[in-house]
Amino acid sequence: MGVLAAVALVAVAALAACESDSGTGGTASVRAVASLEIFADMVRNVGGERVSVKALLPSGADPHTYELPPNRVADIAKADVVFINGLGLEASIQDVIDSNADGGAIVLSEGLPVLRGDQTLAEDGETGGNPHMWLDARLGAKYVERIRDALIAQDPAGQAVYEANATAYLEQLGSVDREMEAAVQSIPPERRKLVTFHDAYPYLAARYGLEVVGVLVPSPGQEPSVQDVARLAETIRDEGVPAVYTEPEFNSDVLEAAADEAGARVLDLLSDAYADGVHSYVELMRYDLQQLQEGLGGS
Numbered sequence: 001m002g003v004l005a006a007v008a009l010v011a012v013a014a015l016a017a018c019e020s021d022s023g024t025g026g027t028a029s030v031r032a033v034a035s036l037e038i039f040a041d042m043v044r045n046v047g048g049e050r051v052s053v054k055a056l057l058p059s060g061a062d063p064h065t066y067e068l069p070p071n072r073v074a075d076i077a078k079a080d081v082v083f084i085n086g087l088g089l090e091a092s093i094q095d096v097i098d099s100n101a102d103g104g105a106i107v108l109s110e111g112l113p114v115l116r117g118d119q120t121l122a123e124d125g126e127t128g129g130n131p132h133m134w135l136d137a138r139l140g141a142k143y144v145e146r147i148r149d150a151l152i153a154q155d156p157a158g159q160a161v162y163e164a165n166a167t168a169y170l171e172q173l174g175s176v177d178r179e180m181e182a183a184v185q186s187i188p189p190e191r192r193k194l195v196t197f198h199d200a201y202p203y204l205a206a207r208y209g210l211e212v213v214g215v216l217v218p219s220p221g222q223e224p225s226v227q228d229v230a231r232l233a234e235t236i237r238d239e240g241v242p243a244v245y246t247e248p249e250f251n252s253d254v255l256e257a258a259a260d261e262a263g264a265r266v267l268d269l270l271s272d273a274y275a276d277g278v279h280s281y282v283e284l285m286r287y288d289l290q291q292l293q294e295g296l297g298g299s
């Protein structure tokens, strides 16, 4: 293609983009929404300026129990493409998404190997599998590939852009994956044990070689009983767990009490939501990496 033809094509594409987005003032070709900020960040990395994306949940919200305000419902109805995790992560907003997403939502976890909370593989079609796949950076990369393919299907004119952006971003995720692997390898094997607030880490544990030995609650919204807390304190002591992990979006008092009783340190890990100073999926993974090294590392 000659330079002039290319310039002409770009001009036409820009014009088309303006027309399709008239009224919003933006220049994006595709309007996307994603359930979590984490997935919106992935969409932003792949879509660049061709895609405007909004997260349905605020960055510090707990997806397991969140209820959407009405203005977010309108965002779903207006979107060209809607991305959700699936596996029940968005259970509390699933009905609203189903009834407002034109053509249904793209489910990022679809077709990927599902783990139960105990890190064993779920059977095909089994319900109740653990939703937190993105905390294994290789599975996070699968989400990104699905996002790329969905954006290309929605906006074929952007294919080259989406492919180039995705390739660069996937390289970053590959680095994060190797850094996380090396970080866990540097932890003495007998200390590679996880105790966390909710059951968010079976994929991270399975991929990088940690063992989930205890969680305070399987899923947020459940109240641990006095016996649950006592049992968890016993596990922390018996397993010699050096540190337990709270999550900033949840009240950590009970977990801290259990850790205190067992003489373990308390740090925090991120899973579904961002925290201070963490505003992207890559930053979230690096934050967790640093917390794991800090809490479980031998030195």
Ligand SMILES: [Zn+2]
Binding pocket: 064, 132, 198, 199, 200, 271, 272
């Ligand atoms: Zn969760």
